[in-house]
Amino acid sequence: MEQLRQFAVKKLGYTDIDSNAVEEGKLALYRDFIKIIFLRSGSHIQVDFKEYHLQQDALFFVQGGQYCQIDEAVSNGALLFYNRDFYCVEIHDKEVACDGILFHNIYEIPVVYLEEAQSAIMQGILAEIKSEMQEEESGMEEMLRILLKQIIIRSTRLWKQAHQVQNEESRQDVEFARRFSQLVEAHYITRHSVADYAELLNITPKALQKRVAKYSKLTPNDIIKDRIILEAKRLLVHTELSVKEIGYKLGYEDPAYFIRLFTNHTEESPQHFRKSYQSAV
Incomplete structure (x- = not known):
């Protein structure tokens, strides 16, 4: 199920990823958005000609303009897509900005692999985002931004641990x-x-x-x-x-x-x- 919230020029969307939700070519509609893609173990994804066959749950951080394709027959998870107007905090915190570590590094397409407990936490946050988008409560925009930032902060910490950024x-x-x-x-x-x-x-x-x-x-x-x-x-x-x-x-x-x-x-x-x-x- 796809949901899109727009606050003036600010946009945030959520869609489930499964055999019914990700139709062939549909990801192209989100190409210009910044994307966070959560995929369960066993899923297949290609990002800019590099293929990933996941042996464990993972989060992918895809910049606007990058091409990605998910094998919907074997994949399940969730996709968040948003524009820079919705989330861009580089003035306050460079590491978790829209141009932060997860979206601009020279090592690889940013992917964060998740242990079982870490995956459960991320899935919980995604479920909160999905639930929040179905309501019409005051403060929705800020709540969604806080939840999105939680995912980015937690993922940045995991990425730094994996790359031994310790001092x-x-x-x-x-x-x-x-x-x-x-x-x-x-x-x-x-x-x-x-x-x-x-x-x-x-x-x-x-x-x-x-x-x-x-x-x-x-x-x-x-x-x-x-x-x-x-x-x-x-x-x-x-x-x-x-x-x-x-x-x-x-x-x-x-x-x-x-x-x-x-x-x-x-x-x-x-x-x-x-x-x-x-x-x-």
Whole structure:
């Protein structure tokens, strides 16, 4: 059952995930929303070409613009979707903001795996959200925001525990990595080099390399190129733009250079990737 509450320009929605609720292609309707997806063990989900076959309950934190697809035949859980106007508190608390750790990090698509007790707590909060949305009580908007923030705070704590963020130095490193990730997200079309981002961060390229290496096996150059290639894949699969047009859209005026970059990164040409992906779905 899908429910949507709108408070002026602020929007928050909830829908159950099961074989009856998540119709094929329906997730595309929520693409521009920030999403928190709770899935039970045994569920299957794909987020931006990465597949997860869950062996335990988990929460996924998906930014607006990311593509995700849930195998509704085997999946069950819940989906929260909301816009930045409903929840964005970066001025007060960077870690749990709409651009916080769970939505901007350089390590992976943010997923938090849940032990049985942790899952029970999250399911309880989701049930409260679902119940609250069915009422017409005063203070509903603020209550829903408080419940949403509970999920984000608890999940941020679990993510930090899993990544051994235990002291002030490690917290500063994670905050630095988050800032780097945000800059890549904002500028990957126009800024393609490590030196570009080092300049934005007021450090040397070598210092950027050293700080990123503390928490990632990827180099800063890998992270920048991964983001460019991810967008190229999205455009290849979800638009009819030509390879030349995609390269130009991503800041490469020389189509041959863009094709070499994509091929070296993925071990297949853009044309072959498009054909193979479309034939598989």
